[in-house]
Amino acid sequence: MRFLILAATVVAACPVAAQDIQGRNLAAPCAICHGTEGRNPSKDLVPLAGLPADYIVRQLVDFRDGKRPATVMHQIAKGYTGPQINALAAWFAAQKR
Amino acid sequence: MKRRDFLKLAGATAGASSLAGLAGCASAVPSRARVVVIGGGFGGATVAKYIRMWNPSIDVVLVEREGSFTSCPISNLVLAGYSSMQEITTGYEGLRRHGVQVVRDDVVAVDAAKKTVRLARGGDIAYERLVVSPGVDFTFNDVQGYEAAMQSGRVLHAWKAGQQTVDLRRQLEQMRDGGVYILSVPLAPYRCPPGPYERASMVAAYFKQAKPRSKVLVLDANPDVTSKAGLFKAAWKDLYPGILEYRGNAKAVGVDPAAMTVKLEVEDVKGDVLNVVPPHRAGNIALQAGLITTNNRWCDVDWRTMESKAVPGVHVLGDATLSAPAMPKSASMANNHAKIAAAAIVEILGGRTPAPMQILNTCYSFVSQKEAIRVSSVHAWDEKDRTLKAVPGSGGVSAARTEAEGTYAWNWARTIWADSLA
Numbered sequence: 001m002r003f004l005i006l007a008a009t010v011v012a013a014c015p016v017a018a019q020d021i022q023g024r025n026l027a028a029p030c031a032i033c034h035g036t037e038g039r040n041p042s043k044d045l046v047p048l049a050g051l052p053a054d055y056i057v058r059q060l061v062d063f064r065d066g067k068r069p070a071t072v073m074h075q076i077a078k079g080y081t082g083p084q085i086n087a088l089a090a091w092f093a094a095q096k097r
Numbered sequence: 098m099k100r101r102d103f104l105k106l107a108g109a110t111a112g113a114s115s116l117a118g119l120a121g122c123a124s125a126v127p128s129r130a131r132v133v134v135i136g137g138g139f140g141g142a143t144v145a146k147y148i149r150m151w152n153p154s155i156d157v158v159l160v161e162r163e164g165s166f167t168s169c170p171i172s173n174l175v176l177a178g179y180s181s182m183q184e185i186t187t188g189y190e191g192l193r194r195h196g197v198q199v200v201r202d203d204v205v206a207v208d209a210a211k212k213t214v215r216l217a218r219g220g221d222i223a224y225e226r227l228v229v230s231p232g233v234d235f236t237f238n239d240v241q242g243y244e245a246a247m248q249s250g251r252v253l254h255a256w257k258a259g260q261q262t263v264d265l266r267r268q269l270e271q272m273r274d275g276g277v278y279i280l281s282v283p284l285a286p287y288r289c290p291p292g293p294y295e296r297a298s299m300v301a302a303y304f305k306q307a308k309p310r311s312k313v314l315v316l317d318a319n320p321d322v323t324s325k326a327g328l329f330k331a332a333w334k335d336l337y338p339g340i341l342e343y344r345g346n347a348k349a350v351g352v353d354p355a356a357m358t359v360k361l362e363v364e365d366v367k368g369d370v371l372n373v374v375p376p377h378r379a380g381n382i383a384l385q386a387g388l389i390t391t392n393n394r395w396c397d398v399d400w401r402t403m404e405s406k407a408v409p410g411v412h413v414l415g416d417a418t419l420s421a422p423a424m425p426k427s428a429s430m431a432n433n434h435a436k437i438a439a440a441a442i443v444e445i446l447g448g449r450t451p452a453p454m455q456i457l458n459t460c461y462s463f464v465s466q467k468e469a470i471r472v473s474s475v476h477a478w479d480e481k482d483r484t485l486k487a488v489p490g491s492g493g494v495s496a497a498r499t500e501a502e503g504t505y506a507w508n509w510a511r512t513i514w515a516d517s518l519a
Contacts, residue, residue: 021440029433032457032459072495078492079488
């Protein structure tokens, strides 16, 4: 038991890879509507956690280019570059549902 | 033996597990923490939670004077009878589950040289990094007679959700049909730019249902509606003709609770319910801690870390900040300021240099019981101007008021409450 706690502490204290932090930080503001780490219990929005990265990228690009209708996401997606979209999509895809 | 000495001893002898047990107990106040957070609103709660999520080895103490969180967003719906105080109130158990030690107290002083905060009930807490998320307080003296009138209950602001929200709802319910509700709006910047216009809409919706001969009179110190103007004005024209009247350039300089008037620069206006929102500044503890840098009101920060430009080692969040260009004082912004600060503090305490973050804002306003309108923006670090700036071409407002936006508004509210507190 003590070993497990120690192990957990060591894992938690390990610095997260810089790439993950970039994706995590880009994704974090989305939580105001999509829920912490993309887990939103609401029935009104699709949970982002665990969605395939290429699916998230496609939706954001389609929102940005006006190909998928939206109430708000067309305006927000225009604030993100291609590499930013790839990074946050990869991060959401890696989260547990 | 002093209580804190006893706790130290208890911790030393009984080990960490019993200390963790004590953390849930109201009387257990630690004498130090790597991070201390002042204020448990959208900014303070979120930074405490996210630091614990992003590095659970960092201990976080949050000091908050209230026993639970009451949301300003949706509180205008309580005034109309479309929501309840219970619905907009959230406890701090969620933060405790993240391992945040929530202390119910008031911080009365910050000693940035010694890196300690002093509690009203006595005792200091030492910190490595301090986060101050104090919200706003009011400059009552800008409106002659305000404080006495507020104490008497004849004038309310209800601009911090809580008892005044309950009191204002009661006044609206008790007002005679045919009465006049006055909402006085201070000069920008103030908390929640669209908030006054949502409130005017909600009270008008209530009058339309319950006392249709009554009037809503908006006296705005600003020359025009400061947020989503086209959408609000269209809703007022379509939904509340003859009920809601808007006057710009109408700054309240005083109140007379005996005559029930709001004093403008050139005339007095009489009403039955006086809802006068005074101008704001950063919350009192920011003033005491020397964090206010600008116009005697707001706290300038480094937008890469939210660290104060006045006091090193102290991060300031939310409405108390000197807003970056085109950045509203909103719940969404405070929540996302907190994520900038959480990421930066985790990096700084780990001996690394934080990278700038990009954040976004979304604010919904109800214009009727079911329909809402929205404004959004994306804010990115600008290396040349060294601030967060709205990304060109991004953001905007709703195409029209719709029930779909109303559904998304409720989703936003419930989700941001959970993102901040659960």
